[in-house]
Amino acid sequence: MEKKKIFINGKTDKKTAVKNAGGGVHKDHRSRLRQQFLDGGIDSCPDHQILEYFLFPFIPRKDTNVIAHELINKFGSLSAVFDADYEVLKTVKGMTDTAAANIALHYRIAGRISYDKAKKGEYLNTSYAVFKYVKSFMANLKVEQVYLLCLNNNFKLIRRVQMQTGIVNQTMIYLRQIAEIALQSGTTNIVIVHNHPSGNIEPSQNDIDVSCEMLTVFPVLEINLIDHIIVGSGDEYYSFRENEDFLTLRKSTSNKYRAELNDMFNIWNTKFKN
Numbered sequence: 001m002e003k004k005k006i007f008i009n010g011k012t013d014k015k016t017a018v019k020n021a022g023g024g025v026h027k028d029h030r031s032r033l034r035q036q037f038l039d040g041g042i043d044s045c046p047d048h049q050i051l052e053y054f055l056f057p058f059i060p061r062k063d064t065n066v067i068a069h070e071l072i073n074k075f076g077s078l079s080a081v082f083d084a085d086y087e088v089l090k091t092v093k094g095m096t097d098t099a100a101a102n103i104a105l106h107y108r109i110a111g112r113i114s115y116d117k118a119k120k121g122e123y124l125n126t127s128y129a130v131f132k133y134v135k136s137f138m139a140n141l142k143v144e145q146v147y148l149l150c151l152n153n154n155f156k157l158i159r160r161v162q163m164q165t166g167i168v169n170q171t172m173i174y175l176r177q178i179a180e181i182a183l184q185s186g187t188t189n190i191v192i193v194h195n196h197p198s199g200n201i202e203p204s205q206n207d208i209d210v211s212c213e214m215l216t217v218f219p220v221l222e223i224n225l226i227d228h229i230i231v232g233s234g235d236e237y238y239s240f241r242e243n244e245d246f247l248t249l250r251k252s253t254s255n256k257y258r259a260e261l262n263d264m265f266n267i268w269n270t271k272f273k274n
Helices: 014-040 047-055 064-075 078-083 097-119 127-138 175-184 205-221 245-251 259-267
Strands: 145-151 157-165 189-195 224-231 237-239
Touching: 014 047, 047 064, 047 078, 064 078, 078 097, 097 127, 127 145, 127 189, 127 224, 127 237, 145 175, 157 175, 175 189, 175 205, 189 205, 205 224, 205 245, 224 245, 224 259
Parallel strands: 189 224
Antiparallel strands: 145 157, 145 189, 224 237
């Protein structure tokens, strides 16, 4: 088939010819894929196609299907791509700084969205509800992070505070800082959440010791530690409350708990108990 030539002032404009020859097909492909997602959703679409569509606005003049395949091949899955570091993403052939930054920031944006939903009235009244809430911004982190969740008496989120960011396998939890934030927030109910970058959700001896210290100190300040949750990778988490560790630890400090604190502690996770 003879290639169509474009002449300007009697001369062939090669740049215009290339742009016009491929641009229409390229544009139509993006339009068709967008309409496919709008009409039928993305659940039935392969991972690389979802990633291809996500890259459209950030890589406007390249075949993002090829780049999407490169990303999936390098990281292994769609979720792993969005968990990847910015600097590593930039090493993939065809990636732009803008595309790499938007992928790397995606989980942080998802975290803000979940935070906004929780503030608007989502109940965090079970350990699993808390895990679902924090999963979007804590699962698969490369370093340990500790979050404090301050809840009202209906177990709705008042405030979320990132306490610490540690090295790959170590983070300190400061009881005084936690107590100050809880008191400033006007709450008596708190949940501590931290992640294990290794993916192993079993509590370390330090996790157990810190929990015991919090259960000893906080009731004196009329602060009710409802749960301490460890986030692993994927859908795995460990709840001190669900595994009845708190029930054992609280027995030695039960005389320090005011009646209303015990009431709130007993109400929490009623769905899990039932």
